[in-house]
Amino acid sequence: MMAAWFTGLAALLLLTIAAALWRIWRGPTAADRMMAAQLIGSGGVAVTLLLAAAGQPAARDVGLVLALLAAFAAVGFVKAASHRGAGDPEADDASDARAGRAEGRAHD
Amino acid sequence: MIDAASLLLSVAGLIFFLAGTVGILRFPDTHSRLHALTKADNLGLGLIALAVALQAESWAAIAKIVLIWALVLLAAGTSAQLVARVALQQGGAPGSGRDDAGPDAVGSTPSGQRDPAG
Amino acid sequence: MTDRPGKHRALLRSALKRALILAPILPALGADTREALLLGGPAVVAATWLSLHLLPPQRPLRLIRFLALLPGFLWRSLLGGVDVAWRAFHPRMPLNPGWASVPSDLPDGGKVALGAEFSLMPGTLVAGTRDGRLLVHMLDADQHLEGAVRLEEARIARMLGQPDTAHESLPTSGAGPS
């Protein structure tokens, strides 16, 4: 009984996160796309937990790896978006990005 | 009894995941959408983790569920701040869609104050 | 002040605390008792060394206080989820987004923890810090923020083993509503 319930719930959860795919397609900003992927990531972890409860305990190990690497794509995104791809938005922001922004204004 | 609690918690978890998705689709600007993702999703996962922990076969299984949940929580607290920061910096870029003005324009909010260097 | 034996003892205490946090992970992963002893010994030592290497201990972390903070944190993140779900499902979507920058004199790591916590609390999301100030995005710009920040700041300061005077030494910034 419970196994069928959890599998059904996992299916509904998949439908829920499928709706977030729209946000990846539409954007408009890169951050929007990234956060929709994050939503699908945490939804995916929840799906593994439900599948584990539905009678496949090994699913939890996949959930564990997904959880451990949940923020990896976000870190990669932040890096790629940063100064020369090797910075940190907080560091860029505090020092020379401000100079960069001033330059940008001068060009306008 | 335990089954009933599991049913209830897992349905509640699904509802919060749904709320996260609805927020991501409906909210008008990038940062508000990030609120929906960070908070609703984590609550959803927490409730589902609780629901399946009640059905777990062993203490080790419960510990693994707790570990998974804690890792996702850590990731959420981190990536929310990082993605919010990038969205803030790219917010003014052309073609990025509508977004709010950012904290450089907070002078008018009651609890905020102008960032001196902004 | 910085006598070496004292320093060594502090380092040892930090190492033991971190090993205490890391050790239960192996049984959680599925190691049985024999494996936990055989593999767990060297693995936990390596992980503790890595932790000390990446994050050299500066202040003693109060484990008990950290655990004592958990229920309140979980409760507030529950409220945060309920709040945002309510706004998402509401037909008119009650949103009035705005920004605030709030000073905090927590140490760096404490600010990050504060930012993570605030990102899970009702109505607030932190975009890191700039010049020592947290950049807070609010779903309701009229939200009273200052009081909540001071409260969480004091909690985290206690957890980090700082004296409980975090808000007294604040630079007088004049920020915040009454």
Next chain:
Amino acid sequence: MIDTGFDVILAAMILGVAAGAVLTRGMFAAVVMFIVYGLLVALAWLRLGAVDVGLAEAAIGAGLTGVLLLGALGRVNRQLGEDGTPPDAPHRPAAIRPVALLAALATAAALAWGFLMLPPPDGLHAPVAQNLAATQLGNPVTAVLLNFRAWDTLLETIILLAALVGVWSLAPDAAWGGRPGLAQRTRSGGVLSSFGRLLPPVGLLVGVWLVWAGADRPGGAFQGATVLAAVWLLASMAGLSDAPRVASLWLRAALIAGPAVFLALALAGLSVAGFLIVPPGAAKLVTVTVEALLTLSLTVMLGLLVLGPPERAA
């Protein structure tokens, strides 16, 4: 019934995301679609009962590949931007699209043919199960990879090594032997660096556990090494651990330790029974040794593959 429903939804999503990745115009959206695709495929492997493959897909597809592609995208955008060309209009000959289409169709046809030519399902389950005892292992996938089909695994490791040499060969002359990638600049005590300080110890335990557990349960050297490489990359991106010089002897020793010992044991098997044949009594010891060294080599290989060619002079 419910199980079928779940599988149908999952399959539809995988197809949808794959189509989205190909059809979307923005490169960033395509990369994000691909990350999601990896995540969903990991769930699909799980549904097929291939937990080991699901673990590898979760770590590679949703983890490492995402960082690799995002980094590559940032690099492409910067290079195009410096030339003054808008990122959306890369120079490419008009013929490239039909050629790419033909190549994709040919690959799909070859895969479909291979699939249709497969022996009936369950063809190899029985022989693997019969011979599992001789390997002294509990996990049939590890037994296949490191014992029955050790040949494939050895070659795959060497292919990765060759790929790394290929990546290194892109280094400008001045940087040869130096450190891969750019120097990472992060705000000490910021969000990124704090995360990079907290997660690696936990990741180390999980990675080591996956390698260890691989003998009897889902896991293995490849899965563990991917997690360890990801953790290393995190510390690197957080500016906490600079990449080693590629001329470093230690680095090169770590890179070839796994394949070299694998090969040496295979040759040693020649004197007993034959190339790559392990005497049944020593199977577990040999497997564990090879697995541990392979983990080390694979971790370094995967990490360096993502870090890219040397860019900073030695």
